[in-house]
Amino acid sequence: xxxxxxxxxxxxxxxxxxxxxxxxxxxxxxxxxxxxxxxxxxxxxxxxxxxxxxxxxxxxxxxxxxxxxxxxxxxxxxxxxxxxxxxxxxxxxxxxxxxxxxxxxxxxxxxxxxxxxxxxxxxxxxxxxxxxxxxxxxxxxxxxxxxxxxxxxxxxxxxxxxxxxxxxxxxxxxxxxxxxxxxxxxxxxxxxxxxxxxxxxxxxxxxxxxxxxxxxxxxxxxxxxxxxxxxxxxxxxxxxxxxxxxxxxxxxxxxxxxxxxxxxxxxxxxxxxxxxxxxxxxxx
Numbered sequence: 001x002x003x004x005x006x007x008x009x010x011x012x013x014x015x016x017x018x019x020x021x022x023x024x025x026x027x028x029x030x031x032x033x034x035x036x037x038x039x040x041x042x043x044x045x046x047x048x049x050x051x052x053x054x055x056x057x058x059x060x061x062x063x064x065x066x067x068x069x070x071x072x073x074x075x076x077x078x079x080x081x082x083x084x085x086x087x088x089x090x091x092x093x094x095x096x097x098x099x100x101x102x103x104x105x106x107x108x109x110x111x112x113x114x115x116x117x118x119x120x121x122x123x124x125x126x127x128x129x130x131x132x133x134x135x136x137x138x139x140x141x142x143x144x145x146x147x148x149x150x151x152x153x154x155x156x157x158x159x160x161x162x163x164x165x166x167x168x169x170x171x172x173x174x175x176x177x178x179x180x181x182x183x184x185x186x187x188x189x190x191x192x193x194x195x196x197x198x199x200x201x202x203x204x205x206x207x208x209x210x211x212x213x214x215x216x217x218x219x220x221x222x223x224x225x226x227x228x229x230x231x232x233x234x235x236x237x238x239x240x241x242x243x244x245x246x247x248x249x250x251x252x253x254x255x256x257x258x259x260x261x262x263x264x265x266x267x268x269x270x271x272x273x274x275x276x277x278x279x280x281x282x283x284x
Contacts (some may be wrong), residue, residue: 020215021205025184026132035059038058041059061076093250103164125161183198
């Protein structure tokens with residue numbers, strides 16, 4: 001995809017709309033935009049947690065939590081319900097990370113940011129870290145893996161207010177969660193079977209107001225990917241710059257087909273680049 005400055009404003013908008021329509025909900029970029037809508041976010045969290053009466057009162061997409069002397073964390077979607085419980089919803093496409101320690105880090109960052117001075121540890125909120133992946137990270141064939149903490153010998157439950165759920169989009173066990181994951185993989189705007197989430201996706205992909213919202217997001221994502229790609233590839237040459245841009249766009253959840261258009265190369269070459277970077281499970 002050429003630089004936006006090389007196009008007319010009309011063509012630029014058309015290209016950004018075309019790219020936005022290809023997103024699915026396993027793109028953290030699109031998911032963050034879709035779930036900034038409270039009813040859509042509430043619909044998803046009720047299914048994934050099994051808390052049917054959960055009522056979301058606030059949502060923050062791409063929410064940064066940080067401490068001066070530590071590594072920052074940018075949460076894909078952070079939501080709070082009416083009881084004060086916090087829900088961190090993450091999308092993970094690659095399976096090369098230390099997922100358990102990543103969820104531990106995110107949970108600890110939330111804790112450190114939400115325990116005010118003068119408060120006691122009992123004031124820490126209940127925290128749910130929900131980790132959605134395209135692949136079966138734990139290789140046991142379940143759609144949902146819920147962490148349960150117990151003392152080894154006594155089998156007594158250990159309740160520290162932290163809840164971790166891994167959601168596996170690769171296995172369909174017929175559950176409500178699996179059906180939701182199937183929808184995440186398509187984000188078909190004509191599929192209206194998923195309540196407020198379907199309404200939100202249809203709005204973003206088909207309604208004029210939603211398309212304008214997606215244009216802004218898509219433009220920002222491409223800019224981020226290109227800038228990171230230039231930084232990584234400046235010393236290596238034009239092709240290496242394109243490879244770096246492709247990798248960074250993929251990390252941001254951009255579909256492979258869209259990446260190929262963005263860097264103006266054949267889709268099979270993009271898949272080869274991503275496979276060589278350890279992303280064979282998600283490049284197709």
